[in-house]
Amino acid sequence: MAAPFDRNDDSVVVIIGTGAGGGVLANELAQKGVSVVALEAGGRYLPEDYINDEWDSFGQLAWTDPRTTSGDWRVAKDFSGLPAWIVKAVGGTTIHWAGASLRFQPHEWKALTTYGAIDGASLIDWPIDDAEMAPWYDKAEKKLNVTRTNGNPGLPGNNNFKVFEAGAKKLGYKEVHTGNMAINSRDNTDRMSCQQTGFCFQGCKWGAKWSAAYTDIPEGEATGNLEVRSKCHVARILHNEAGKVTGVEYFDEAGNLQMQKARIVAVAGNSMESPRLLLNSASSMFPDGLANSSGQVGRNYMRHLTGSVYGIFDKPVKMWRGTTMAGIVRDEARHDPSRGFSGGFELETLSLGLPFMAAFLDPGAWGREFTSALDQYENMAGMWIVGEDMPQADNRVTLSDVEDQHGLKVANVNYSDHANDRAMRDYAYKVGSQIYDSLGATRTMPTPPYPSTHNLGTNRMSEKPEDGVVNKWGQTHDIANLFVSDGSQFTTGAAENPTLTIVALAIRQADHIASEMSAGNI
Amino acid sequence: MNTHTKPLRGMTRRQLLTGATAMGAFVIGSGYVAGSNAAWATEMQAMSPEGFATLVQMARDIYPHDRVADEYYAAAVKGYDTQDKAEMAEQGIAALNARAMEMKGDDYLNIGWERDRVDVLRSMEDDAFFQTVRGGLVTGLYNQKAIWPIFGYEGESYSQGGYINRGFDDITWVG
Ligand SMILES: Cc1cc2nc3c(=O)[nH]c(=O)nc-3n(C[C@H](O)[C@H](O)[C@H](O)COP(=O)(O)OP(=O)(O)OC[C@H]3O[C@@H](n4cnc5c(N)ncnc54)[C@H](O)[C@@H]3O)c2cc1C
Ligand code: SF4
Numbered sequence: 001m002a003a004p005f006d007r008n009d010d011s012v013v014v015i016i017g018t019g020a021g022g023g024v025l026a027n028e029l030a031q032k033g034v035s036v037v038a039l040e041a042g043g044r045y046l047p048e049d050y051i052n053d054e055w056d057s058f059g060q061l062a063w064t065d066p067r068t069t070s071g072d073w074r075v076a077k078d079f080s081g082l083p084a085w086i087v088k089a090v091g092g093t094t095i096h097w098a099g100a101s102l103r104f105q106p107h108e109w110k111a112l113t114t115y116g117a118i119d120g121a122s123l124i125d126w127p128i129d130d131a132e133m134a135p136w137y138d139k140a141e142k143k144l145n146v147t148r149t150n151g152n153p154g155l156p157g158n159n160n161f162k163v164f165e166a167g168a169k170k171l172g173y174k175e176v177h178t179g180n181m182a183i184n185s186r187d188n189t190d191r192m193s194c195q196q197t198g199f200c201f202q203g204c205k206w207g208a209k210w211s212a213a214y215t216d217i218p219e220g221e222a223t224g225n226l227e228v229r230s231k232c233h234v235a236r237i238l239h240n241e242a243g244k245v246t247g248v249e250y251f252d253e254a255g256n257l258q259m260q261k262a263r264i265v266a267v268a269g270n271s272m273e274s275p276r277l278l279l280n281s282a283s284s285m286f287p288d289g290l291a292n293s294s295g296q297v298g299r300n301y302m303r304h305l306t307g308s309v310y311g312i313f314d315k316p317v318k319m320w321r322g323t324t325m326a327g328i329v330r331d332e333a334r335h336d337p338s339r340g341f342s343g344g345f346e347l348e349t350l351s352l353g354l355p356f357m358a359a360f361l362d363p364g365a366w367g368r369e370f371t372s373a374l375d376q377y378e379n380m381a382g383m384w385i386v387g388e389d390m391p392q393a394d395n396r397v398t399l400s401d402v403e404d405q406h407g408l409k410v411a412n413v414n415y416s417d418h419a420n421d422r423a424m425r426d427y428a429y430k431v432g433s434q435i436y437d438s439l440g441a442t443r444t445m446p447t448p449p450y451p452s453t454h455n456l457g458t459n460r461m462s463e464k465p466e467d468g469v470v471n472k473w474g475q476t477h478d479i480a481n482l483f484v485s486d487g488s489q490f491t492t493g494a495a496e497n498p499t500l501t502i503v504a505l506a507i508r509q510a511d512h513i514a515s516e517m518s519a520g521n522i
Numbered sequence: 523m524n525t526h527t528k529p530l531r532g533m534t535r536r537q538l539l540t541g542a543t544a545m546g547a548f549v550i551g552s553g554y555v556a557g558s559n560a561a562w563a564t565e566m567q568a569m570s571p572e573g574f575a576t577l578v579q580m581a582r583d584i585y586p587h588d589r590v591a592d593e594y595y596a597a598a599v600k601g602y603d604t605q606d607k608a609e610m611a612e613q614g615i616a617a618l619n620a621r622a623m624e625m626k627g628d629d630y631l632n633i634g635w636e637r638d639r640v641d642v643l644r645s646m647e648d649d650a651f652f653q654t655v656r657g658g659l660v661t662g663l664y665n666q667k668a669i670w671p672i673f674g675y676e677g678e679s680y681s682q683g684g685y686i687n688r689g690f691d692d693i694t695w696v697g
Contacts, residue, residue: 052678055665158685159693166696195684205680315695320675322690354675358664366584366647366656367640374664375587378674439696 005037005227010261012037013513014248015268016234016277019092020502021486022268023212024143026228027220028510034517036226037260039250041233041269042088045095046214050203054356057202061095063088065410067272068400072416074448078363083413084452086270090230091213093270093453094499095203098325099182099210100348101146102496103137106130107335108343108388111492114335115342120418121390122300126491127463127472133504140504144182144210145191153185154178155194158322160349163313163381167435168329168347175330179348182210182500183323190215198351200324232258235408237265237281237290237482245290245482251406264513264522266474268486268506271301271455275397275488276411278459278469291459291476291484296469298398300391301413302457302493305421307385308350308447309429310361311436312376319351319381327383332431333495341423344495345387347432352382360450373445381436385428386454388495390418397458454498456490473512474505481522485509568608573615576631577602577655580618583639584656585663587672594669598662599655614651621646 005012013029015022018040026038042063051057062085069076069083076083087093107114109130112123141149148154155178157165168176183200184193194208207214220226231253238259239245247261267274275298279289289297327349334344352360354377362370373380400412417425429446436444462468465477474489476482487502494501516522566574574596581595602611615630622630622642633639646652663669670677679685 052680055661156691158690162691162693162697194686196686196690197679197684198690199678199680206684316674317693318674318676318689321679321685321688353677354670354673355661355665359660364656368586371585371587374673375589 005035007258007260009035010247011035011263012261013264013266014039014260014262015266015485016248017041017092017268017270017273017486018090018212018217018228019087019268019270019486020094020097020212020499021506022266023091023094023216024503024506025266025268025485025510026226027212027216028507029514030220030223030225032510032514033225034514036220037262038226038228039232039234039248039260040090040228040230042090042230044090044213044230045203047203047205047207050095050199050205052197052199052202052205054202054353057199061087061089061203065404066402067410068402068412069414070412071395071414074363075451076415078448079451082451083415084270084272084455085450086272086453086455089213090217090228091211094211095213096201096453097209097211097499098200100325100328100497101141101144101180101182101500102346104130104133104494104496104501105333108492108494108496109133111343111388118342118390118420120392121420122393123391124462124467124491127461133501133508136504136508137500139507140500143216143507144500144503145184145188146500147179147181147183147185148177149180155181155183155185155323155326157327158196159317160319160322160351160381161327163311163317163319163439164327164329164347164349164383164435167439170438171431171434173329173331175328177328178326179328181323181326183326184208194323196322198320198322198324233406234269234277235280235406237267237277239283239285239290239479241285243285243479245479255406264481264483264517266483266485266509266513267459268484270486271458271488272397272411272413274484274486275458276399276409279399280408291469291478291482293478294466294469296460296462296467298458299393299396300457300460301395301397301415301455302389302391302490303415303449303452304454304456304493305345305385305387305389305417305425306449306452306454307425307429308382308450309385309432309436310373310380310382310445310447311433311441312373312443312445313379313381313436313439313441316378317381318378320353324351325349325384329435332428339427341420341427343388343420343424345385345424345428346495346497347428347435348384348386348497350382350384361445361447363448373443376443383432383435385425385432386495386497387421387424387428388493389421391457391460391492392416392418454487454493456487456493456498459484459488461489461491474509483509483513567603568605569603569611572631573612574599574603576615576618576629577611579631579639580615580643580655581659581663583636583643585659586636589672590669594663594666597666598659601658601662610651614655617649617651618642618646
């Protein structure tokens with residue numbers, strides 16, 4: 001099993017963060033015989049530890065270190081200290097995630113070309129395309145054992161899906177099914193099938209849903225090439241006079257500052273922490289932060305436009321029973337400017353338990369308008385809107401004046417909706433409500449975005465160094481042995497839930513790093 | 523759970539409060555006295571019984587659920603009845619009563635209709651005290667497992683094997 005690496009061993013690849021990007025990269029490199037030290041700020045929790053209770057689970061897993069917010073998004077007002085709902089644990093947010101696993105549509109790799117320039121949006125094309133990514137998506141779908149791929153059947157539809165499906169079909173939608181989910185629809189050798197417990201967001205106690213926490217991480221460790229150090233918070237990335245990174249400084253579980261040398265450093269702390277870390281690593285040689293000669297680190301933060309629609313019926317639904325997000329309408333994902341906006345959106349079933357519904361249905365609301373809706377909780381159906389939001393240069397992560405428990409400046413997240421985002425959300429609210437109205441809903445509720453679960457774009461990938469932070473391999477334009485390996489690489493957000501793409505990029509990046517290492521290029 | 527005793531109709535809440543204090547129990551809500559052995563009965567640690575009863579009514583008016591008994595609202599705001607929070611809460615209640623007097627001519631608890639009490643609350647909804655109480659209730663009230671069945675919510679299901687054999691798709695009126 002994994003032998004601890006010496007902190008002065010400068011032959012290792014250091015990966016910061018062990019979520020969808022970092023956890024997969026760590027395993028993939030370890031499988032290829034590369035020595036990896038993965039530093040993870042959070043602790044280690046496995047299915048037996050997960051809690052089927054929304055707030056208790058949140059307390060166990062969520063990142064609650066301070067962050068600050070600004071901009072006109074409602075999250076900044078309702079949840080000013082909690083811009084994002086992400087996990088701080090070995091396995092990262094793949095513990096919380098619902099498992100929806102969709103490929104980008106081909107045109108979404110080329111947003112600028114497809115949509116044309118849009119006022120106020122900092123659109124560019126990805127430097128990669130559908131043909132380039134197809135084989136990596138194949139591998140990602142296999143790894144995650146995604147339903148409706150690799151011969152896996154779809155999941156059975158639960159109550160919430162049946163309402164959603166019936167309404168969608170009444171409206172004439174065609175592509176309606178229980179989704180492409182990284183959830184076992186039948187037992188396989190490693191993990192059992194979904195038991196329809198309905199706490200997918202709280203960590204799957206059966207292990208039916210893929211999470212790096214109990215797949216890639218232990219698989220990597222089993223090779224002997226991966227050491228995961230949990231409760232180790234990276235404070236700074238170090239570099240030498242030649243401008244190459246040489247290692248990292250981190251606070252260990254006891255709060256002591258340690259140093260780990262490295263041949264290569266890969267940053268995968270999620271789109272808020274990764275730019276924060278690069279900015280906090282500023283030095284006299286790189287006064288604006290590492291890999292930031294373009295000034296793009298932290299910019300173009302995207303979060304999908306999101307929003308939910310809940311419908312109340314005169315009869316029970318019991319939407320909380322069964323898989324949280326196994327239901328999708330894909331017809332609106334296309335790019336069709338005749339709807340009044342560029343890009344598209346997915347509609348996906350969603351359920352919150354009563355405690356989270358109370359917190360998120362209409363934050364800040366009170367009185368009978370609010371409580372009469374909750375009174376009908378049993379008769380509610382719910383869906384989530386996942387749409388492409390426009391990248392904007394000033395939607396960005398910067399360093400705040402607030403410091404965390406280690407004395408490190410925290411991330412401030414500034415976000416304002418683009419006019420295209422508002423137009424798309426309004427349209428999606430309308431069709432979402434119609435889905436329920438068509439079945440005789442007595443009330444529908446267009447619910448505002450929750451704290452961000454899809455955090456993207458703050459170290460974006462670009463062909464030209466001046467347009468972004470990393471090249472098509474996730475390698476920073478400025479520093480050859482510094483990589484970015486998480487959702488922050490996203491050039492644009494597409495309409496799809498991001499994780500399958502993060503995983504596909506990580507598998508591809510591992511391949512690239514390993515071959516560049518053996519070629520002696522880095 | 524529901525161990526309310528002896529509905530006392532025809533008395534003002536103030537009379538109830540006085541009586542209750544004398545009985546060594548405390549009174550909440552609309553016309554019921556909790557016996558000192560009741561599951562939800564609670565001894566005041568730092569707040570006045572009047573102040574606490576007003577706070578409970580305020581909690582109900584913020585998140586009114588007619589099928590949720592006062593004991594749960596009391597539990598949700600019981601956290602203010604401590605040495606370090608009571609003063610803040612009493613000051614907030616005093617301001618609430620002053621506003622109630624100004625707008626409706628009586629203490630908050632003596633205003634008969636929810637609609638009129640809500641008028642008073644609306645006029646104060648941006649105040650720190652209101653926001654603190656409201657914000658606290660979001661978890662203080664709705665995270666009490668005992669009230670979940672009233673809403674039909676079933677809570678954890680892992681210990682029962684999930685819903686795979688217990689009705690995850692048992693809806694009868696669609697499909
Ligand atoms: C409730 C919920 C549901 C979701 N459902 C879906 C879904 O159905 N489909 C989908 O595609 N996506 C879903 N997502 C989003 C998905 O989880 C994320 O997109 C994905 O996990 C992001 O991967 P990442 O590698 O960028 O970051 P993460 O998975 O968040 O991993 C980052 C890790 O880095 C660690 N870290 C950060 N800073 C440091 C530091 N300085 N030192 C050490 N460690 C650090 C963090 O603790 C964390 O463990 C969901 C998210 C949530 C919250
Ligand atoms: S519904 Fe299925 S995937 Fe979700 S937590 Fe339960 S068993 Fe896991």
